[in-house]
Amino acid sequence: MLPYATIEDAAAALGRNLTFAETFWYNYSANKSDYFLYCHNILFLFLVFSLAPIPMVFIELLRSNSFDQYKIQPKARLSLSEMFRCYRDVMRMFFLVVGPLQLVSYPSVKMVGIQTGLPLPSGWEIIAQLVVYFLVEDYTNYWIHRFLHCKWGYEKIHCVHHEYTAPIGYAAPYAHWAEILILGIPSFLGPAMVPGHMITFWLWIALRQIEAIDTHSGYDFPWSFTKFIPFYGGADYHDYHHYVGGQSQSNFASVFTYCDYLYGTDKGYRYQKKILRKMKEELGDGGELNGGLYSELKSE
Numbered sequence: 001m002l003p004y005a006t007i008e009d010a011a012a013a014l015g016r017n018l019t020f021a022e023t024f025w026y027n028y029s030a031n032k033s034d035y036f037l038y039c040h041n042i043l044f045l046f047l048v049f050s051l052a053p054i055p056m057v058f059i060e061l062l063r064s065n066s067f068d069q070y071k072i073q074p075k076a077r078l079s080l081s082e083m084f085r086c087y088r089d090v091m092r093m094f095f096l097v098v099g100p101l102q103l104v105s106y107p108s109v110k111m112v113g114i115q116t117g118l119p120l121p122s123g124w125e126i127i128a129q130l131v132v133y134f135l136v137e138d139y140t141n142y143w144i145h146r147f148l149h150c151k152w153g154y155e156k157i158h159c160v161h162h163e164y165t166a167p168i169g170y171a172a173p174y175a176h177w178a179e180i181l182i183l184g185i186p187s188f189l190g191p192a193m194v195p196g197h198m199i200t201f202w203l204w205i206a207l208r209q210i211e212a213i214d215t216h217s218g219y220d221f222p223w224s225f226t227k228f229i230p231f232y233g234g235a236d237y238h239d240y241h242h243y244v245g246g247q248s249q250s251n252f253a254s255v256f257t258y259c260d261y262l263y264g265t266d267k268g269y270r271y272q273k274k275i276l277r278k279m280k281e282e283l284g285d286g287g288e289l290n291g292g293l294y295s296e297l298k299s300e
């Protein structure tokens with residue numbers, strides 16, 4: 001809810017005319033409560049989770065050579081009904097855990113100072129805050145994920161997420177309800193440390209989910225723009241963690257690769273990569289390593 005009766009009042013308070021984005025925000029949010037604006041997250045989470053993996057579903061069903069060469073575990077194939085079952089299971093958790101968690105966590109959002117007013121943050125401010133959120137989430141998630149791989153954590157909680165040894169986009173949030181609650185902490189810690197605008201918060205929640213869907217997609221496309229993000233792990237990196245499964249003591253980080261490098265938990269993955277490179281050289285093909293080879297090696 002904005003504290004201005006008219007758009008002219010808002011301009012007078014800011015000492016300048018509103019930008020196009022601010023006018024749009026004023027018209028949209030002026031009569032909506034902060035709680036209602038916060039609850040938009042539930043809709044965004046639902047839309048991103050339902051829609052973002054759809055292209056990969058088509059690619060998985062298409063089985064075209066041009067895409068299959070980038071599938072990380074080519075022998076692992078899910079049917080449409082299996083993919084739908086995963087979506088349905090996650091949606092059940094969404095209504096039972098994620099939605100209610102969003103509804104009751106509003107006081108903490110208010111407490112840390114996420115605001116809905118004017119002026120809107122600049123693009124650079126939003127980007128800088130999102131970078132901080134990703135770094136904080138990645139670091140915190142690394143340690144929680146590592147803890148979940150201890151015997152108790154894995155058997156009681158984390159084994160659910162690892163049911164998919166060859167992940168798909170819809171399996172990104174597929175997890176025990178306790179894991180969903182626990183991993184809410186790393187997601188919220190960044191905004192709590194560097195509180196921004198509600199729009200930044202929406203963007204953060206949506207981008208974090210898109211990133212998780214990407215890293216669980218099961219395909220490693222060399223043309224993906226994420227290849228330009230420094231230290232970004234991506235699908236190949238996290239796929240290895242799923243493939244190894246419960247015994248995995250490698251590739252814990254959710255977004256970047258530097259934590260695993262610093263703490264020495266990427267050795268298994270790096271060793272696999274080294275062997276793959278050697279195999280590729282011996283085959284005399286200097287091209288890009290492909291998923292087929294990766295899977296052949298891992299299945300030995």
Ligand SMILES: [Zn+2]
Binds near residue numbers: 145149158
């Ligand atoms: Zn794990």
Ligand SMILES: [Zn+2]
Binds near residue numbers: 161167172216238242
């Ligand atoms: Zn995963």
